[in-house]
Amino acid sequence: MATVEIHGVRKSYAGREVLAQLDLAMTDGELICLLGPSGCGKTTLLRIIAGFIQPDVGTVVVGGQDVTKLSASERRMGMVFQSYSLFPNMTALDNVRFGPRVAGRPKPEQLKRATDLLDLVGLAAHAGKFPHQLSGGQQQRVALARALAVQPQVLLLDEPLSALDAKVRVQLRDEIRRIQRETGVTTVLVTHDQEEALSIADRVAVMNGGRVLQVASPATIYRVPADGFVARFIGSGAVLAGVADAGRVRMGALMLPATAATAHAAGQHVELFVRPEHVRLEAMNGHIPPGALAADVRETVFLGALTRIRVALREADGEVWADLPSEHAEAFKPGSPVLARWDEAAPRVMKRLM
Amino acid sequence: MNRLGFGGWTILVLAAVFFGVPLVMTAAFSLWEGGDRYGWSAYRILLASPQLFNSMALSIELALATVAAVLVLLLPAMIFMNLYAPRLRPLFEFVAALPFVVPAIALVAGLSALVTGPEWLIGTPFYLVIPYFFLALPYAYRAIDVGLRSIDLPTLTEAGQSLGAGMGQIIHLVVLPSLRTALVGSTLLTLAVVFGEFTFANVLLFHTYAVYINEIGQHEATAAAALSVASFLLTWAAMLGVLLVGRGRITEGS
Amino acid sequence: MPKAPIAWLFIGAFLAFCAFFLAAPAVMLMVQSVDGDDGLTLQYFAALGDYRYRVAFSHSLSLSFTSATVGVIAGGLIAFAVLKPDAPRWLRAVVTSFSAVAANFAGVPLAFAFIATLGSLGLLTSMLKSIGIDLYAIGFSLFSISGLTLVYSYFQIPLMVIIITPAIRAMRPSWREAAENLGASSGQYWRLVGLPVLAPSLLAAWILLFGNSFSAYATAYALTSGNIGLVTTEISAVLSGNVVSEPGVGAALSVGMIVTMVVVLAISQMLARRASAWVKG
Numbered sequence: 088m089a090t091v092e093i094h095g096v097r098k099s100y101a102g103r104e105v106l107a108q109l110d111l112a113m114t115d116g117e118l119i120c121l122l123g124p125s126g127c128g129k130t131t132l133l134r135i136i137a138g139f140i141q142p143d144v145g146t147v148v149v150g151g152q153d154v155t156k157l158s159a160s161e162r163r164m165g166m167v168f169q170s171y172s173l174f175p176n177m178t179a180l181d182n183v184r185f186g187p188r189v190a191g192r193p194k195p196e197q198l199k200r201a202t203d204l205l206d207l208v209g210l211a212a213h214a215g216k217f218p219h220q221l222s223g224g225q226q227q228r229v230a231l232a233r234a235l236a237v238q239p240q241v242l243l244l245d246e247p248l249s250a251l252d253a254k255v256r257v258q259l260r261d262e263i264r265r266i267q268r269e270t271g272v273t274t275v276l277v278t279h280d281q282e283e284a285l286s287i288a289d290r291v292a293v294m295n296g297g298r299v300l301q302v303a304s305p306a307t308i309y310r311v312p313a314d315g316f317v318a319r320f321i322g323s324g325a326v327l328a329g330v331a332d333a334g335r336v337r338m339g340a341l342m343l344p345a346t347a348a349t350a351h352a353a354g355q356h357v358e359l360f361v362r363p364e365h366v367r368l369e370a371m372n373g374h375i376p377p378g379a380l381a382a383d384v385r386e387t388v389f390l391g392a393l394t395r396i397r398v399a400l401r402e403a404d405g406e407v408w409a410d411l412p413s414e415h416a417e418a419f420k421p422g423s424p425v426l427a428r429w430d431e432a433a434p435r436v437m438k439r440l441m
Numbered sequence: 442m443n444r445l446g447f448g449g450w451t452i453l454v455l456a457a458v459f460f461g462v463p464l465v466m467t468a469a470f471s472l473w474e475g476g477d478r479y480g481w482s483a484y485r486i487l488l489a490s491p492q493l494f495n496s497m498a499l500s501i502e503l504a505l506a507t508v509a510a511v512l513v514l515l516l517p518a519m520i521f522m523n524l525y526a527p528r529l530r531p532l533f534e535f536v537a538a539l540p541f542v543v544p545a546i547a548l549v550a551g552l553s554a555l556v557t558g559p560e561w562l563i564g565t566p567f568y569l570v571i572p573y574f575f576l577a578l579p580y581a582y583r584a585i586d587v588g589l590r591s592i593d594l595p596t597l598t599e600a601g602q603s604l605g606a607g608m609g610q611i612i613h614l615v616v617l618p619s620l621r622t623a624l625v626g627s628t629l630l631t632l633a634v635v636f637g638e639f640t641f642a643n644v645l646l647f648h649t650y651a652v653y654i655n656e657i658g659q660h661e662a663t664a665a666a667a668l669s670v671a672s673f674l675l676t677w678a679a680m681l682g683v684l685l686v687g688r689g690r691i692t693e694g695s
Numbered sequence: 696m697p698k699a700p701i702a703w704l705f706i707g708a709f710l711a712f713c714a715f716f717l718a719a720p721a722v723m724l725m726v727q728s729v730d731g732d733d734g735l736t737l738q739y740f741a742a743l744g745d746y747r748y749r750v751a752f753s754h755s756l757s758l759s760f761t762s763a764t765v766g767v768i769a770g771g772l773i774a775f776a777v778l779k780p781d782a783p784r785w786l787r788a789v790v791t792s793f794s795a796v797a798a799n800f801a802g803v804p805l806a807f808a809f810i811a812t813l814g815s816l817g818l819l820t821s822m823l824k825s826i827g828i829d830l831y832a833i834g835f836s837l838f839s840i841s842g843l844t845l846v847y848s849y850f851q852i853p854l855m856v857i858i859i860t861p862a863i864r865a866m867r868p869s870w871r872e873a874a875e876n877l878g879a880s881s882g883q884y885w886r887l888v889g890l891p892v893l894a895p896s897l898l899a900a901w902i903l904l905f906g907n908s909f910s911a912y913a914t915a916y917a918l919t920s921g922n923i924g925l926v927t928t929e930i931s932a933v934l935s936g937n938v939v940s941e942p943g944v945g946a947a948l949s950v951g952m953i954v955t956m957v958v959v960l961a962i963s964q965m966l967a968r969r970a971s972a973w974v975k976g
Contacts, residue, residue, distance in 0.1 A: 172869035176891040186877035449776035470811035518709035521702035544910030547949035551720025639913035666811040669804035
């Protein structure tokens, strides 16, 4: 178990910068998710930590020791790959004891360790099976056990769930969390699935264009996104472009309530983000009270307990979403006029990305 | 340039020497006119020889006839077996592997013991098409099988039938076009195999191209070298054809 | 199946053709090989014990064994080097297309190419002689079994490159990375994962190369004019009446070849089953 520090890591391929001057620090026993769209550099970063790729500049420090120059086989890290990384010629048990075996541990110890770990991932009954006889989810459990068998300082998971069915994915996600807590091993998980990241991580690092944009707890990432990219990437919400004007955002003729706008100089171009759970709708009965916005229902999407309603503002070129309990959503049919409002403390206001 | 590592480059350089030297030497030798004179005389002798063109024409005719036999005899049988009698697949696999177990020379021995007439059959060079068919069978079978497996024949046929097409139309309009790559591949492989074939023709005393090269080699060494170089280039042209038409799918089946 | 009588016509025609012109000749050979003037006889098989035929079989077997082994090792190494993920693309294209040509460049032209190069008057032989290396004086001869092995390698190695390429391509980079990540050295990876995974394909390729060389006739015929006895050239000598022996001996030789191939295949099937316990299906 160990802390992990990334200092000033940079990496380019053929002149194209994949990682730009990147820093990241993890505490002992933490589970951190690298989250971002494909091509954001998250997998490159993971492979640099694993030792499969050398950074152009910068260092990787694990447990206080600089490991940048060590090869992958010297780093004592366990890695779980996307899929099909189990050795096809070995049983589940032989796969798991591979690490202790090449390290020259005595055979009884190898077997004991492998059996214990298969037990931990709930596959003790399948020890003698070959990979092709196991389901995708079972294969990834074996891969997890195999990675843990070397008693790694750090556990690295490279999109371990992306090849699995939705249901298995959720089960295995919870399992990974449980096992990570039980073993207390510092863990880095790469994913492009925000739901996965938010539900499993102690902290999430949102990446884009080779940079870490924000590192924070899932709740903070969701509630207080650091910039427009994070706000757009995490969760859903409406983005309305306008100009800061004291405690409001001016959008054409409309004044949108948002106390957060006070942080910006008047006249500054800003974007207002408002999440669907903060928007309330009511039927329009002629006059428009202050703080409410006239709008028309465009579309309703049934999501089970909630129904998401998309409405278009009348006085400006913009749309917002509202989540309503499904039993209250019946009244709002596409085309019907409504009033939309939100608590003026709810929206985030950020400088517009040019 | 060292991305392959020292070992990788060593292997490739050794391979380049082993495969390159005989070709270069043969090409150089074919230009030798005795003493220290070099020139094109070997090629002039060849081009002046009517036998060269006769034997080459015969080999080409035989190759085309063999391709026709594959298309008429093997292809429909494989399509129908896949559609109506998949239980026969093991038998087909066995038959296709048989030429591998029965070497060409043994087959020719058996054939000449079994078939002693009639003259219109064994007296014509086209008799060779029978053994050539079996020579090409394992390659052609493999190439067509790969093609058939990749197109999910039953589903295609059902889709065709549900749209009101008859069996003939389905095969003509759906199955054959989707097998195009496989058919081109198996055709060119068959051509290459038949064109270079020597065993049957030599034993059964027919004057094909390979037999002619052998004959000329007995007394005209430089001409034989010239023909060898030409053969290599011809084979190369045929294989490039496969690579271009089949987009690199030659790796299967050969 | 009444729905498709034409289908059965085609299937039947193909199978009948194979039965009559492929299976029947093979059976004919077996009959001929035991059919004496006065009923059943083993005299032809007994004749296989003659020095001449014992030598031919041992030549054929050792030539096939050696050239298949050389082909598997050299071809495997070349294919592996070329298929490394960061090998240049053009190199792959050159090697693939060259292999396709060279694997089919067997027979008479190949023999002449080597005679022009390494024959007693070959260009390379003379060049080496002029710098003081007399190949034929130090025991090399193109017209010996080792010479034949060298010539056969010219089509065996490329054939190996072609048939092993799909298997090497199917090796996943993540296996190697996983092994490395778990602390394995390159040697440990190959011993525990790489070679065991490739073993069934290597075995199948070896068998193919063995059969390819065992049944080859044209190259050896053109190269040695029958001076080095191989089983195939002996059969052809019987067939063309160049040696005084009865057709029964030719049939017995042919049956011997078929039996050899069947035995080799059977052994390989057994080994393959052991090597591929983990393979699907």
